[in-house]
Amino acid sequence: MSKRPLILVTNDDGITAPGVRSLIEVMNIIGDVVVVAPDSPQSGMGHAITVNSTLHLDKVNDDEATQAEYSCSGTPADCVKLGVREILDRRPDLCVSGINHGSNASINVIYSGTMSAAIEAGIEGIPAIGFSLCDYNWNANFEPCKSYVKTITENVLKHGLAPGTVLNVNFPNLEKKDIKGIKICRQAKANWVEEFDKRQNPYGKDYYWLTGKFVNLDKGEDTDEWALANGYVSIVPVQFDLTAHHSIQQLNTWNFNEE
């Protein structure tokens, strides 16, 4: 039996995306790899799961590959659920998701399929990391990320993660020599200001494309946005207990008996 860690790899850009191929390459150095990834891009899917339709799973045959690969008709969260329950014969030691083509820093974590996969694994009690590169291009250069992916992954395998947390790792779009190192950060308080591009179809009916501008009003130097803008790899520990514990006391002062 292998003593190498068992690593479940997924993403949200789809199984053929260059970002996940780079991630698989690094994971093959570290452990035994099984890939379960969407058969088509799932960006913006948030933490969606497939409850109203069926899921398909196809073994991808590639005789040259070290890793087993499955493409799945579902969302990134579905991929993790199926991987853990139906494909792997034991619990994985780690789940990694990405490398996403595009930033998942700041509020983007909420909309991120990449991070939803990591969070799904975290809910299952599996240490998990989501990796993203701040470059939306399909031909983005993932080379500078690789040594950092390896170091961060090895640290997670060595130290574990605090219960109820996963890591959100974002890479600045820089050459390796220009990356200054790694910073542990908090999620910046930023948001998207939507601008809908309103058009008319050939039959005169209006429709919309969602576009928008990212606005960061958070001046903190301990945020992921600051780190990325200043040449650092950002790591934010992310939790899925969404309780705003600090608000509980205030809410207890409200009068709910005035009906």
Next chain:
Amino acid sequence: MSKRPLILVTNDDGITAPGVRSLIEVMNIIGDVVVVAPDSPQSGMGHAITVNSTLHLDKVNDDEATQAEYSCSGTPADCVKLGVREILDRRPDLCVSGINHGSNASINVIYSGTMSAAIEAGIEGIPAIGFSLCDYNWNANFEPCKSYVKTITENVLKHGLAPGTVLNVNFPNLEKKDIKGIKICRQAKANWVEEFDKRQNPYGKDYYWLTGKFVNLDKGEDTDEWALANGYVSIVPVQFDLTAHHSIQQLNTWNFNEE
């Protein structure tokens, strides 16, 4: 000009669902109501947004209704974005989502379209509440919820919410007389244990249905699951800063320079 609050109403079960009709009824007592809700059920959509396809918006004509209504081809989060940017001529004073047919307590908040709409409004700085009834039936009885919906909403309008928080309200599936009151809670540490129902299509190919069992190992009496099981309406203040602030110090002790 009206001094009544402007209230944006949405949900994830679709604009025709009995749950949102009940919510509209209560909101019409409190303020001026505009409904922007999905044209079809969106359960399990998590915080999905529509970035890879177009969005359609249709004004629903109902001469008898007090409120303006729009049905939208997108997700609950899309509905909030479109409502705020394209439909309303001023910022709403409140956004309410639901009443969901089914629980969004505990870890369900992560998968919930209902709560994603409330969170989307929260990100926009709009006070927001998601309401859910622990009954998945289309014909669920929303009558017992109504006075609580009114009281909770009036409290939010009166006191506001702490910045960066929204409310996740769940109702036990009980007669009004059996509901014991309201409890402010934390999110229970529970999860779903998936069981995939594996089948074969008529052509011999496997496919899966996602099913599962909800498991709550959290023995706390301050959780939403405890409150609901004991006859209370649960309110959890929910935040969208996902940073696990307590983990930052530990991660800073890791050695990232060993590559």
